[in-house]
Amino acid sequence: MNTLSKIVIPIFVVFVIFYGFKKRVSIYDAFLDGAKEGLMISFNIFPSVIAMVFAINIFLDSNFVYDVLGFFEPILNLIKIPIEIMPMALLRPISGTATLAIMNDIFIKFGPDSYAGRLASVLQGCTDTTIYVLALYFSSIGIRKTRYSLPVGLFADFVGISVAFLITMLFF
Amino acid sequence: MVSYIWFFLIVIGILFSMFTGRLDIINDSILTNGKEALDLMLSILPIIVLWTGIMKIAEEAGLLQKFARLMQPILSRLFPSVPKDNPALGYIASNIAANMMGLGSAATPFGLKAMSELQKINTKKDTASVAMITFLVLNTAGVTIVPTTVLALRIAHGSANPSEIILPGVIATFCSSIGGLLLDYFIRKKNRE
Secondary structure, three states: OHHHHHHHHHHHHHHHHHHHHHOOOOHHHHHHHHHHHHHHHHHHHHHHHHHHHHHHHHHHHOOHHHHHHHHHHHHHHHOOOOHHHHHHHHHOOOOHHHHHHHHHHHHHHHOOOOHHHHHHHHHHHHOOOHHHHHHHHHHHOOOOEOOOHHHHHHHHHHHHHHHHHHHHHHHO | OHHHHHHHHHHHHHHHHHHOOOHHHHHHHHHHHHHHHHHHHHHHHHHHHHHHHHHHHHHHOOHHHHHHHHHHHHHHHHOOOOOOOOHHHHHHHHHHHHHHOOOHHHHHHHHHHHHHHHHHOOOOOOEOOHHHHHHHHHHHHOOOOOOHHHHHHHHHOOOOOHHHHHHHHHHHHHHHHHHHHHHHHHHHHHHOO
């Protein structure tokens, strides 16, 4: 399993470069073009990262999570869910940047290879921000009646998050 | 929506620490926050840049289109209301492919094009069509094989094996998609659409 997870990315990279070379794409120039786009993307998300790290840190440093949710801690511990994860699970469908900031905080406090760190990593990758995606996509074509899309999207998130808890427990 | 969350996080945080006497900690937090955001940004930026570079090669070599063609048979089953030769299916496939490779922001333009194609065959222009909802469920479940930012941040914090979370992540995201699609399917059946 360990080796498998370590070869996915190198194999993918060599495959893409090989395929591009075979198709006579000027791979170096293509890479530079893409990298430039990546820089622009990073530049564009920077303000929201600052905004979210700011808000999330104030929230987490206030100890609100520990003092208020601490009540549930024995139950959560029973199913091996670290309490630090709860705000992340709750915010996942709403803001990807907010959960990124929480994950960063967990990495700083416990390290990426701790149980909480691994769980946070799986959670961050397992679903997209449903509410943001729905708002963006529907408003782009002027749809106002979104029917059952939100409940179904949130249900998918719920399944993903539950499986993330379960699978992390089984894997690590 | 995000405005409310932002408001809630900051106001709860500051008021709560006022009552519990942790205001000096919040004071430090506010003043050092910026650096943490910058560190976070610096640790994910190189991988985002590198990965979009690699994926640009894949795009120009036609790998995304090839993948889209492979998915065509599955997609026409998931979207029975969309004609087989409709360009929407191609955009949907490219959107999914880009999402899988961890290129959320490259996926968005394809997704928006898919939506506008679906809108052309939508009968009620202010109401979401069945196909749109199926597409968005698939999209928000977010099938991701290479979670670029997560990997970058794990590396930055010195993980011994940054990619060990890929497989559990794939399983979780896959279950999320299947769960969403199943519920979508049952609702469609119940509504006889």
